Amino acid sequence: MSGHIGIAGVSPEGAAFFCQSINRQLALKELDPKDWPRVTLHNEPFGLYIEALQDRDWMRVGSLLRRSADKLSGCGASFCLTPDNAVQHGIHVAEVGSPIPWIAMPDLVADALVEARCTKVGIIGTQLVTTGSTYQTCLGLRGVHLLAPDADEIDDLDQIIFNELIYGKCSTQSGKRVLGIVQNFANRGCEGVILGCSEAPLVITPDNSPISVFDAAQILSVGAVSRAIDG
Numbered sequence: 001m002s003g004h005i006g007i008a009g010v011s012p013e014g015a016a017f018f019c020q021s022i023n024r025q026l027a028l029k030e031l032d033p034k035d036w037p038r039v040t041l042h043n044e045p046f047g048l049y050i051e052a053l054q055d056r057d058w059m060r061v062g063s064l065l066r067r068s069a070d071k072l073s074g075c076g077a078s079f080c081l082t083p084d085n086a087v088q089h090g091i092h093v094a095e096v097g098s099p100i101p102w103i104a105m106p107d108l109v110a111d112a113l114v115e116a117r118c119t120k121v122g123i124i125g126t127q128l129v130t131t132g133s134t135y136q137t138c139l140g141l142r143g144v145h146l147l148a149p150d151a152d153e154i155d156d157l158d159q160i161i162f163n164e165l166i167y168g169k170c171s172t173q174s175g176k177r178v179l180g181i182v183q184n185f186a187n188r189g190c191e192g193v194i195l196g197c198s199e200a201p202l203v204i205t206p207d208n209s210p211i212s213v214f215d216a217a218q219i220l221s222v223g224a225v226s227r228a229i230d231g
Contacts, residue, residue, distance in 0.1 A: 002037035003228035006077025008068035009043035010084035013168045014198025018083035021221035037228035040075045042068040053086055053128060062093020073099035081224055083217040085129045085196045105220045106138045109194060112219050113144050118192045120145045122185030125196030127158050147190060153181045165199035178203045186210045
């Protein structure tokens with residue numbers, strides 16, 4: 001019997017993308033569909049996360065994630081994770097005494113970059129992700145240099161993410177702006193770009209990016225499926 005994947009959703013749009021990614025990863029496995037792992041999603045209200053993140057209140061973020069872990073455990077989940085980049089620090093709080101183990105994205109992303117031999121990458125995400133230590137520390141320890149967008153690009157990304165992407169939409173103008181930021185990373189010598197926003201695939205794909213794309217949520221889905229199936 002395969003493991004049971006528990007997903008602690010934050011952004012509803014991002015959680016929907018992640019569930020789709022999980023299903024696509026499972027479809028690539030040579031498994032009888034009857035042997036696919038169970039998947040359970042639990043979401044606390046998105047607005048509660050927004051308020052906690054605005055206050056940089058990691059204890060409150062962790063408490064919200066922990067509520068999901070408790071619910072997911074009650075549903076039989078073997079482990080849990082969240083595809084939302086902005087709340088990864090909250091996992092350190094949520095996993096203390098958690099009834100089931102957590103998987104965090106940053107280490108899996110670092111592994112993928114090292115495997116691809118990328119030593120310099122940019123990152124797309126909110127201001128909290130692009131200027132914080134969500135990825136900077138673990139990548140630095142692995143010898144990967146992470147570049148943040150320029151100051152004006154960070155402001156524009158925040159506006160685009162919170163006003164458009166989290167609602168599942170992106171204007172033509174906003175799409176061009178985001179792809180322009182990726183092009184700027186290429187101009188600065190980056191070999192790849194981390195999609196540190198679970199809704200970023202609405203705009204950036206391997207087909208339209210001038211550099212390699214490392215979708216953090218997609219990388220997490222690969223790790224989750226492997227853990228559920230292989231243990």
